[in-house]
Amino acid sequence: MSADKGLTHVAADGTPTMVDVTSKQETLRTAVAVCEVVLPDSVIDAFGTDDGMLVSPKGSVLTTASIAGVMAAKKTHDLIPFCHPLGLTGCDVDLALRGNIVEIRCECRVVHRSGVEMEALTGASVAALTVYDMCTARSHDIEIRRTRLDSKTGGKKDFHRG
Numbered sequence: 001m002s003a004d005k006g007l008t009h010v011a012a013d014g015t016p017t018m019v020d021v022t023s024k025q026e027t028l029r030t031a032v033a034v035c036e037v038v039l040p041d042s043v044i045d046a047f048g049t050d051d052g053m054l055v056s057p058k059g060s061v062l063t064t065a066s067i068a069g070v071m072a073a074k075k076t077h078d079l080i081p082f083c084h085p086l087g088l089t090g091c092d093v094d095l096a097l098r099g100n101i102v103e104i105r106c107e108c109r110v111v112h113r114s115g116v117e118m119e120a121l122t123g124a125s126v127a128a129l130t131v132y133d134m135c136t137a138r139s140h141d142i143e144i145r146r147t148r149l150d151s152k153t154g155g156k157k158d159f160h161r162g
Helices: 041-047 063-076 117-135
Strands: 025-038 053-056 088-097 101-112 144-153
Touching: 025 117, 041 053, 053 063, 053 101, 053 117, 063 088, 063 101, 101 117, 101 144, 117 144
Parallel strands: none
Antiparallel strands: 025 101, 025 144, 088 101
């Protein structure tokens, strides 16, 4: 692999590297990531719902997962080796229970030279893992699926999933 193949995190000699963003403009950058957690009926039956919220013996699953997602988004640079440390100016992690599917949406915002896609993806993923953790006592038949970037703005190119 080499930089001539268009890989941003690979130097000309093939070594992994952090992208140098020194010459980029600071702009408002946003990203939205989504994913789903599919819960078996046994989890829904065991925890029930209270106004659309899963309530386990550990507390509100969706509220706890939202907090975990925000915390994770803020720490993305500690988890992904070449991510720049970003002082997020905003991060919203929203979870909704629709039938037996928890829909997760994480939106991150920053004024910076680097985008926030990885922060949004990390926030959504950790929120999903938190739902799994809080529900696993009732079933291991929980599926996390469809984790993806939905949109990003700022920087060279905007992206919006069709």
